[in-house]
Amino acid sequence: MDTNLLLNHLVTAVLVINEELELLYVNAATEQLLGVGSSRLTEQALPEYYQLLGVEPQVLKVAIRDGQGLSINTVPLVTIDGQQHTVDVTLTPLENEKNLALIELRQVDQQRRIHQQLTQDAQQQAAQYLVRNLAHEIKNPLGGLRGAAQLLSRELKEPQLNEFTDLIIEQADRLRSLVDRLLGPQKPTQHSLYNIHEVIQKVVKLVNVTLPANILLTQDYDPSIPDIEMDPDQLQQAILNIVQNAIQALEPLGGNIRLKTRTQHQITIGTKRHKLVLMLSVIDDGPGIAPELMDTLFYPMVTGREQGSGLGLSIAHNFARLHGGRIECDSTVGHTEFTITLPINS
Incomplete structure (x- = not known):
């Protein structure tokens, strides 16, 4: 089985790096995280591809030189294009490969985002349910109000008084439009x-x-x-x-x-x-x-x-x-x- 293919299916960014922090290998998740293609990533040292990483380059260099593992959780990462992430950083020295290490950058902000989205969706659906019930309650008397204003306008003897019934009808239509927007579509349309x-x-x-x-x-x-x-x-x-x-x-x-x-x-x-x-x-x-x-x-x-x-x-x-x-x-x-x-x- 193709090892490169397996690594490119990982959601964790995987890098092979030397003591000078030059990138010798990156998988697809690394390209996605840093927003740079693999061909460019291998041209310069890792620090050139981010604005901020909560681990000093010297710490990484010493760990690689001494063949020591490193694991730091919830590290801030700001990429060149300004994208902000939180990652867990793991550095593992490669056996039989002097001054080479494998670095894993696992995004933990995505997990928080998934939880936040599920919570937000549940809360919004509850809010929409309340608003939809309220909108239905408004819509019924609103129709009666508009109809009464139309009937009244036909009975008025003085044309100048129609200005007020027209105002009632206009505002009733505006409120109905607002209610219709509140109700909105709830099922997928034809795509x-x-x-x-x-x-x-x-x-x-x-x-x-x-x-x-x-x-x-x-x-x-x-x-x-x-x-x-x-x-x-x-x-x-x-x-x-x-x-x-x-x-x-x-x-x-x-x-x-x-x-x-x-x-x-x-x-x-x-x-x-x-x-x-x-x-x-x-x-x-x-x-x-x-x-x-x-x-x-x-x-x-x-x-x-x-x-x-x-x-x-x-x-x-x-x-x-x-x-x-x-x-x-x-x-x-x-x-x-x-x-x-x-x-x-x-």
Whole structure:
């Protein structure tokens, strides 16, 4: 059996390294973790491929030189492209190979993310259940109110009084539209093969019409991503909601929004593992999201803006769920990243 093939199916990053920290071998999980291809990784020493690793290079060098094992848990790792991870680091000297060692980097943030996603999904479904029941209770009297206003307008003798009944009907329609958005689709719609970049470009065209001059919108696409099964209208709405939130956050002072697509291998969504997934990120350099909102960010009616409805992210979360995917957010001052992860059936 091909050993290289087995190593490339591992979710743990495996590296063979010498005393100078030069990379002699990396598996596919290492490429994915560091965001660099294997051909480039073997060109320079390991420290060149990350911004931060919670283990000093000298510690690794001494362990390799002395032939001693090393194991450190929950080490922070920041890659060249700014991705933040938490990893367990294990260094094992290779027998009969002087000054060579095998390093394993096992991501533990993925386990936390899976647990967080399952908890978040359960909590959001409970919140949506309450909101849906409330929405149904609102919808019935709202229809009666609108009908009564229509009947009243026909009986009025003075035309100028119709202004008030028209206002009642207009506001009743607005509330009904809000309720319909709250209810939203709960079952998957008909999906067909579409290119995700075509969907994103429609969003770009929509927002460019009213994009403030102090905001720059850029695209960073992986053109090799295959077509995926989707409802393009739902995903367009999900992406649009996230981009509009970013624009509103940046509008006072300006800034940059980047739309990025990548693929990743061996990713777990919920309780299901996928060989290949699409990672669609909307990244801005704005003020960030208030920490107290992070745990309930995707709940209906939760918003950090005075004029916000609190529905945009809830709808985006629901549409990602209906596609068998997930949506998550990492936010600090100067870097907010929403990522929609969708399975690719290859």
